[in-house]
Amino acid sequence: MKIAVNRNLLSANQERAAGNRRLFLRHGLRVVNVMSSPGAGKTTLLSKTAAYIAGRVPVAVLVGDISTETDAEKIRNAAPGVQAEQIVTEKYGSACRLDARMISEALPRLDLARARLLFIENVGNLVCPAGLYLGEDRRVVLLSVPEGDDKVIKYPVIFRDADCLLITKVDLAPACDFDAAKVRKEARAIKPSMEVLSISARTGEGLERWFHWLEERVTGTEKGGE
Amino acid sequence: MKIAVNRNLLSANQERAAGNRRLFLRHGLRVVNVMSSPGAGKTTLLSKTAAYIAGRVPVAVLVGDISTETDAEKIRNAAPGVQAEQIVTEKYGSACRLDARMISEALPRLDLARARLLFIENVGNLVCPAGLYLGEDRRVVLLSVPEGDDKVIKYPVIFRDADCLLITKVDLAPACDFDAAKVRKEARAIKPSMEVLSISARTGEGLERWFHWLEERVTGTEKGGE
DSSP: OHHHHHHHHHHHHHHHHHHHHHHHHHTTOEEEEEEOSTTSSHHHHHHHHHHHHTTTSOEEEEEEESSOOHHHHHHHHHSTTOEEEEEEGGGGSOTTSOOHHHHHHHGGGSOGGGOSEEEEEOOSOSSGGGGOOOSOSEEEEEEEGGGOTTHHHHSHHHHHTOSEEEEEOGGGGGGSOOOHHHHHHHHHHHOTTOEEEEOOTTTOTTHHHHHHHHHHHHHTOSTTOO | OHHHHHHHHHHHHHHHHHHHHHHHHHTTOEEEEEEOSTTSSHHHHHHHHHHHHTTTSOEEEEEEESSOOHHHHHHHHHSTTOEEEEEEGGGGSOTTSOOHHHHHHHGGGSOGGGOSEEEEEOOSOSSGGGGOOOSOSEEEEEEEGGGOTTHHHHSHHHHHTOSEEEEEOGGGGGGSOOOHHHHHHHHHHHOTTOEEEEOOTTTOTTHHHHHHHHHHHHHTOSTTOO
16 A cells, blocks of 8 residues: 555656656756755755856756755855745655655746756755656765765665765865775765765865866766767 | 555554553663764764663664664674664665664564663654654754754754754864854754753763763653653
8 A cells, every 4th residue: 555655656756757857858957956964065065066157057956945945045145146946845745855746846936048057955865865856867966974984885775876976075084984985986886877076165175076077967068978 | 645644654653653662661671762864973872872881771772774784783893792683674665764663573683671771773864753753762863063053943853852962073063163052052942851962972072971861761860750
């Protein structure tokens, strides 16, 4: 019974996600779903990324949170002129992740004609967002150094579908026991094509490579194409 | 439809949890449900806690993880003689948190007559474990300093039901922007009786107060009683 219901929910989500996808393609919009544990640094990263990249590529952001509306505002303040809208998931009853319906209902709040790249910041959760396709082109997962280097093995599903793993807060590495080479190896073992980048939004370390990776995805110039 | 199903699942869980509760009472066992984001330090804390407290109080541990079996082993290695058993949640289909059934099916693997205090380490997730009662006496939530000081406001449900908030990894505070006084105030605003302790399992800071808080709960000597 429970399994049947879950299947129906998943298949309804797939239909909604396909609808989102058609809309994104119609607008020539590239869409990146950004996922991580709570506090791995999604909002800070997206604030810096939007501020940097908005001068080259028109950016919009949808931010999922359970009950607060502060993160979209943070991004708007950090990157003036960037469209950023909040999705409050508890209104939908399933607070632990975004789904395709939440996205489709939030999209009318954005002027998609003014955007070329859309970030979707998922709810802070390393489990539930993994299974739900939103219509995105790319999935990026953040893993912060203080979370520990065993997380790819412990939460494999979310990493299996990721195109890019960002190891964040590398400025804290001297104070933490974190083996980045081990994480890189484990991530590539479950997804050989995964890009793995080490960054610190605080010090700026590695951000250029991340911006470059993004720009290649937007302009379609990455190796291998699509 | 979805809401009706959720209600049925919740009510089935309540029944199972009540059964667990009766079993715990029959064995005179105090039970603590330990929750946090991935990587906030649950396993390290429980390893140190089990090693310290096992000399005074017989301890057992159940550890929930999605697909790995390593954490129970870590605890057994750190605290020889302590019973620690793993629950692999993906076998149940709902990998994102423990529920009362998983606990009731794992309990026969422990010798409850040899335990006075049972820790249940939940899956790393700041959302889904909140709603599901397992039959425990107390709920402890860890929030690590690098996760940021906005998490009580952003994930209120899990904190609302917590008896104790452990601010962990305080040795990283100099490198992070974390206002512990703000977190304490926000936590007490949603649960006035909440104990808030700052600790570092790495340096040992604050652990004595945590052990003391636990021992009071086990011996029933805390202020106000139960």
